[in-house]
Structure formats: structure tokens, C-alpha cells
Amino acid sequence: xxxxxxxxxxxxxxxxxxxxxxxxxxxxxxxxxxxxxxxxxxxxxxxxxxxxxxxxxxxxxxxxxxxxxxxxxxxxxxxxxxxxxxxxxxxxxxxxxxxxxxxxxxxxxxxxxxxxxxxxxxxxxxxxxxxxxxxxxxxxxxxxxxxxxxxxxxxxxxxxxxxxxxxxxxxxxxxxxxxxxxxxxxxxxxxxxxxxxxxxxxxxxxxxxxxxxxxxxxxxxxxxxxxxxxxxxxxxxxxxxxxxxxxxxxxxxxxxxxxxxxxxxxxxxxxxxxxxxxxxxxxxxxxxxxxxxxxxxxxxxxxxxxxxxxxxxxxxxxxxxxxxxxxxxxxxxxxxxxxxxxxxxxxxxxxxxxxxxxxxxxxxxxxxxxxxxxxxxxxxxxxxxxxxxx
Ligand SMILES: [Zn+2]
Numbered sequence: 020x021x022x023x024x025x026x027x028x029x030x031x032x033x034x035x036x037x038x039x040x041x042x043x044x045x046x047x048x049x050x051x052x053x054x055x056x057x058x059x060x061x062x063x064x065x066x067x068x069x070x071x072x073x074x075x076x077x078x079x080x081x082x083x084x085x086x087x088x089x090x091x092x093x094x095x096x097x098x099x100x101x102x103x104x105x106x107x108x109x110x111x112x113x114x115x116x117x118x119x120x121x122x123x124x125x126x127x128x129x130x131x132x133x134x135x136x137x138x139x140x141x142x143x144x145x146x147x148x149x150x151x152x153x154x155x156x157x158x159x160x161x162x163x164x165x166x167x168x169x170x171x172x173x174x175x176x177x178x179x180x181x182x183x184x185x186x187x188x189x190x191x192x193x194x195x196x197x198x199x200x201x202x203x204x205x206x207x208x209x210x211x212x213x214x215x216x217x218x219x220x221x222x223x224x225x226x227x228x229x230x231x232x233x234x235x236x237x238x239x240x241x242x243x244x245x246x247x248x249x250x251x252x253x254x255x256x257x258x259x260x261x262x263x264x265x266x267x268x269x270x271x272x273x274x275x276x277x278x279x280x281x282x283x284x285x286x287x288x289x290x291x292x293x294x295x296x297x298x299x300x301x302x303x304x305x306x307x308x309x310x311x312x313x314x315x316x317x318x319x320x321x322x323x324x325x326x327x328x329x330x331x332x333x334x335x336x337x338x339x340x341x342x343x344x345x346x347x348x349x350x351x352x353x354x355x356x357x358x359x360x361x362x363x364x365x366x367x368x369x370x371x372x373x374x375x376x377x378x379x380x381x382x383x384x385x386x387x388x389x390x391x392x393x394x395x396x397x398x399x400x401x402x403x404x405x406x407x408x409x
Pocket of ligand 1: 106107
């Protein structure tokens with residue numbers, strides 16, 4: 020009886036609003052995860068807490084009929100530090116859970132899974148949790164992964180950039196900057212040289228690899244009359260070409276080494292967080308999802324057009340698409356051009372528009388899951404596309 024009451028109490032929109040209100044940041048989304056697990060349990064999903072050792076992750080599963088293809092929906096539910104759900108992950112959470120529930124009603128034979136994938140924004144200890152799960156083999160046994168993300172436009176098949184954050188700490192020798200400058204070795208000089216050299220490198224990078232490098236000087240000394248013995252640089256290094264991205268990292272490392280040598284300092288170079296890879300577009304899958312939207316009169320670019328769009332951001336969903344056929348659907352909840360991670364997107368995530376689009380996404384993704392479970396030739400073409408060399 021209790022479980023039935025929960026089912027009646029929660030619908031997709033109530034859950035989306037509640038998570039928006041909770042606004043828990045990455046790696047501490049305990050209440051949000053609890054709510055989603057409660058909803059899933061109420062309709063007969065079995066739930067395992069702390070999937071792959073991540074406290075706010077979970078695995079929920081329901082076998083329908085004789086079982087069969089395993090289809091996983093990924094739920095994000097982390098908010099942005101300071102502003103709240105301005106990336107609309109409250110909608111992703113609700114879409115994943117209710118697409119799974121709908122799919123479990125629509126399919127005849129199969130396994131429907133929901134995986135809670137916290138900390139997409141990279142705030143806490145389990146930053147980029149999909150990467151942790153993927154690297155630990157947590158998607159083994161899954162045949163298809165579906166996800167969604169609110170946006171200022173519809174698209175399916177957009178690419179993303181590989182990114183690695185890097186921290187460099189230079190160690191110098193402190194000395195009186197006026198009385199005995201010859202005894203000092205400036206860590207700040209090493210950092211400034213590096214900053215300049217990286218800017219110079221930028222103009223020689225392969226343009227078609229969409230290279231992006233952004234960095235800050237986090238520490239550079241305290242007093243003007245003391246040679247700084249410590250300086251810290253933090254960089255994000257990105258590219259739409261995964262192979263070239265590794266080359267960029269190597270070039271960066273050489274610059275750091277050279278600048279350290281030139282200034283007589285030493286350095287520690289540390290990769291911060293996991294490598295976010297580029298994404299893979301599964302064309303038969305992307306086209307299948309897109310066609311359902313076209314049939315509903317949604318104005319959405321073709322998959323080829325989306326693929327050609329310049330990749331600007333990075334996501335941990337990309338790493339998932341490297342290990343299992345996976346596709347994410349971007350759905351429009353705000354006028355084109357609306358800035359994300361802003362007050363406008365924060366409001367859009369609880370707007371009437373969001374409510375309408377959430378319903379469409381749940382219908383489309385659960386229909387896709389149903390066809391995947393019942394249509395062997397679709398499964399075959401998705402698997403073939405996944406095994407093609409890029
Ligand atoms: Zn997001």
C-alpha cells in the first residue's frame with residue numbers, strides 16, 4: 020500500500036520541481052538520489068545503493084517478461100555551486116526515471132535499468148562519475164544507454180570536446196628581491212614564461228582539431244620584496260580530436276619543462292580529475308530518436324547537421340559513448356541563444372515549457388527503448404555502427 024501511495028504522489032513534474040528545490044551540488048546529492056530511488060522502488064524496481072563505490076550513485080533495475088536486451092537510462096541530479104539547477108539536471112533526473120518506468124510498461128521482454136550518475140559538473144570527489152563508472156566496467160552487460168539534457172535548442176548527435184584539467188606547481192628559491200636577488204629563483208617567472216609560451220603554442224595548433232586552452236595563475240607570490248618560491252597554474256586543455264589531444268598534452272608538458280629549466284626551478288605537473296573523451300555519435304540510434312521528434316512536429320536539425328556543429332563543451336556522457344552504444348538527446352526549454360548556467364536557465368528548468376518538453380522526452384525515449392527491445396534489425400544496425408572504426 021505504501022508503495023502505491025508513492026506512485027500516486029509522484030509524477031515527472033513533481034519530481035523535477037522537488038530536485039530543483041533541493042539543489043544539491045555534486046557528490047552530495049543524497050536527498051535527490053533518495054527521492055529517485057523511492058520512486059523507482061514504488062513501481063517494482065530493485066535498487067542497489069552507492070553503485071561502483073560512489074555514495075550518491077545507484078543502480079535500479081526491472082526485468083520484464085522473459086528478460087532480454089538491457090537498456091539503461093542515465094540520471095544526473097547535481098546542481099551548480101552558488102546558483103542551483105541552472106543546468107537543468109533536475110529535468111534529466113526526472114526524464115531518466117520516468118522514461119525507464121514508461122519503457123518497463125511498454126516492452127514485452129527486456130531489462131530496464133536506471134543508473135544514478137552524480138556530479139556531472141565536477142564539484143566534488145566523484146566529479147565526472149560516468150567516467151569513473153565506465154573505467155570500472157560499470158556499463159558491462161548493458162546493450163544501450165539513453166540520456167537527455169535540457170538546452171536552448173533541440174539536437175541529437177552533437178559532438179563534444181575531450182578535456183583534461185592540469186595543475187602545475189613551480190618551486191623556486193625565496194630571497195630578498197633587492198638585497199640578494201642573485202640567490203633567488205623565481206617560481207613566478209617560470210609560471211609567466213609558461214603562460215606566454217602556451218599562448219605562442221596556441222597559434223601553431225591544428226585548427227581542424229578544434230584546440231582550446233584556457234588557464235589561470237592561481238598563486239604567484241605574496242610580497243613584492245621576496246622572490247616567489249611557489250607559483251601555481253591551472254589549465255584546461257581541450258580538443259575535438261582525441262589523438263591530437265594527447266599530443267597537445269605532451270607539447271604542454273615540454274613547455275613546462277623548458278620554462279622550469281630556463282628559470283632554475285623545479286615543477287610538479289598533475290592531471291586533475293579524469294580525462295573526458297570526445298563523444299561517439301551512433302547514427303542509426305540518433306536517427307531513430309530524431310525521427311520520433313520529427314513525427315511530433317519538432318523542428319530539429321538532422322543528425323549530420325548536429326555532427327558538423329562546432330563542439331564547444333565537454334561531458335562525461337562522451338566517455339559512456341566510447342564503451343557502449345549511447346545517445347543523448349538535447350531538448351529545448353528556452354529560446355535559442357539563452358545563456359546556460361545563468362539565472363535565465365535556472366528559471367527555464369522549472370518553466371511551463373520545461374514541463375511540456377519533459378513529457379515529450381519521456382515519450383520519445385521510452386518508445387526508442389521499446390523498439391530496441393522488440394526490433395532485432397535495429398539492434399543489429401546500432402551494434403554495427405558502434406563497432407565501426409572512426
Ligand atoms: Zn549539464
